[in-house]
Amino acid sequence: xxxxxxxxxxxxxxxxxxxxxxxxxTKEEEIFLHKGKNDLFLQAHGTALLGPDGSNVGVLVVLHxxxxxxxxxEMRKDFVANVSHEIRTPITAIKGFIETLQDGALSHPQDAKxxxxxxERHTDRLNAIIDDLLTLSTVEKDQENNKILLDFSPIYESLxxxxxxxxxxxxxxxxxxxxxxDKNLKAMINGSLLEQxxxxxxxxxxxxxxxxxxxxxxxxxxxxxxxxxVDQGAGIAREHxxxxxxxxxxxxxARSRTQGGTGLGLAIVKHIIEAHHGRVSxxxxxxxxxxxxxxxPAANTIEKKS
Ligand code: ADP
Numbered sequence: 031x032x033x034x035x036x037x038x039x040x041x042x043x044x045x046x047x048x049x050x051x052x053x054x055x056t057k058e059e060e061i062f063l064h065k066g067k068n069d070l071f072l073q074a075h076g077t078a079l080l081g082p083d084g085s086n087v088g089v090l091v092v093l094h095x096x097x098x099x100x101x102x103x104e105m106r107k108d109f110v111a112n113v114s115h116e117i118r119t120p121i122t123a124i125k126g127f128i129e130t131l132q133d134g135a136l137s138h139p140q141d142a143k144x145x146x147x148x149x150e151r152h153t154d155r156l157n158a159i160i161d162d163l164l165t166l167s168t169v170e171k172d173q174e175n176n177k178i179l180l181d182f183s184p185i186y187e188s189l190x191x192x193x194x195x196x197x198x199x200x201x202x203x204x205x206x207x208x209x210x211x212d213k214n215l216k217a218m219i220n221g222s223l224l225e226q227x228x229x230x231x232x233x234x235x236x237x238x239x240x241x242x243x244x245x246x247x248x249x250x251x252x253x254x255x256x257x258x259x260v261d262q263g264a265g266i267a268r269e270h271x272x273x274x275x276x277x278x279x280x281x282x283x284a285r286s287r288t289q290g291g292t293g294l295g296l297a298i299v300k301h302i303i304e305a306h307h308g309r310v311s312x313x314x315x316x317x318x319x320x321x322x323x324x325x326x327p328a329a330n331t332i333e334k335k336s
Contacts, residue, residue, distance in 0.1 A: 038063065043091075046074055050089045054078040060096070071100040112278040116159055116293070120152035155290060162294035166277070166301060169223070173305040180218040180306060182329050185257065186211050188221045189247055192228035199233060204242045207232070211249040217326040219306060227302040230295040231259040231322045237289040238282075238320070239263030254308070257324040265316040274312060275300040299324075 034044050042061045050057050056077040063070040073094040081087045127145045135141045172178045189211050200207045228247065235245045239261045246260040266274065270281035278293040280286040286293060296310075299322075303310050307327050314320035 038065070043072070043074070046076060047089050047091060050076045050078050050091075051086060054080065054086060061093075069097070070095060071097045109277060113159075113163070116278065117156065120155045123152045124149050155292075158290060159292045159294070162292045162298060165226075166294060166298055169298065169301045169305060173301065178220050178223065178305045180220055182216055182218050183221065184213060184216050185219055185224065185249055185255065185326075186213045186215065188219065188225040189228055189249060189257070191225045192232055193247060195225070195229045196232040196236060199236050200245070203236060203239070205236055205239060206244045207247070208244060209247045211247070215249055215251060215255065216329070217255040217306075218329050219326070223302045223305065227299045227324065228257060228259070230299050231324075234291075234295055234322075235259050235261035235263060235320070237291065238285070251328070254328060255326040257326070259322045260319065261321075262319040265318055265320055266312070266314040267316055268314075271312055271314065275310065 034047050038044050041063060043063055046057065046059055046061055056075075058073075058075050061072045061074045063072055073096045074091060076089055076091040078086060079088040079090055127149050131142060131145055135145060169178075189209060193207050193209050197207060232245060232247065239245065240263065243262040245262075247258070248260070249255065249257045264282070264285075266281045270279075273279045274281065275296045277297040279296075280291065280293050285291075300310055303324050303326070308325050311323050311325065312320060313323075
């Protein structure tokens with residue numbers, strides 16, 4: 031028994047109702063409603079209710095909560111803005127150095143060589159971004175269409191392949207890669223995707239560790255199957271941890287870019303592990319290092335779920 035103005039004073043919803051009351055027509059509008067902690071986006075359809083004598087007796091309003099859709103739309107916009115920004119930086123650099131070469135630097139072989147090297151580096155960067163974006167969208171699509179096949183098989187081989195893939199990068203920094211994994215430890219996996227996820231974690235560990243340190247890849251069963259990548263690197267401040275797996279989120283922007291990071295590596299890991307019905311977590315201490323853990327459900331819990 032309250033008037034709309036008493037419940038939502040001065041709100042867009044109250045204005046919407048009043049307008050229909052006054053002008054006696056049908057109206058459709060997106061309305062933002064701020065109520066305590068819950069900001070709501072509503073799709074409102076309203077129509078004036080008229081009595082037999084044509085007098086105004088009220089308003090009928092139907093509200094659809096479109097908050098989730100709005101948030102997804104925001105995320106999509108952010109994503110497009112982020113991709114454009116990431117791609118624009120190398121393109122601007124490439125164009126700049128090509129112009130410098132055209133303007134005369136070509137006749138100074140020493141400079142020309144250096145500029146070509148920079149152009150090559152930025153081209154590699156563009157390639158890495160596009161490759162990661164394609165991987166991300168393929169994993170997402172395949173996951174939606176249930177196209178990611180999982181086998182109950184040993185994880186040892188995938189982990190070993192990841193170590194081999196990353197060994198050259200590790201050697202360049204004189205980093206020791208150590209692996210502990212029982213050859214019979216099994217989980218429901220897609221071998222090549224798991225290998226890619228673990229490789230991404232090891233490559234990060236190498237990138238954010240200093241020369242001569244140690245990285246351990248260990249797997250064990252503890253209810254779930256746990257695969258841990260432990261480094262003795264720079265560590266990550268606590269405030270960054272909740273957002274670390276978002277696309278293009280970086281805790282150390284400058285370092286990531288100079289190391290050739292795309293900001294997509296952990297988002298790919300997250301998607302791959304979600305396709306395994308698992309999750310990824312991180313613990314980290316600044317200056318001491320980080321532990322990234324992949325949690326894969328024990329096979330019997332997946333069967334129960336499906
Ligand atoms: P990038 O390509 O920038 O490495 P990722 O998605 O792989 O992107 O990682 C996101 C951010 O998380 C990185 O930019 C970095 O700031 C942080 N990060 C990831 N792994 C580590 C690690 N092992 N040690 C320290 N920081 C890390």
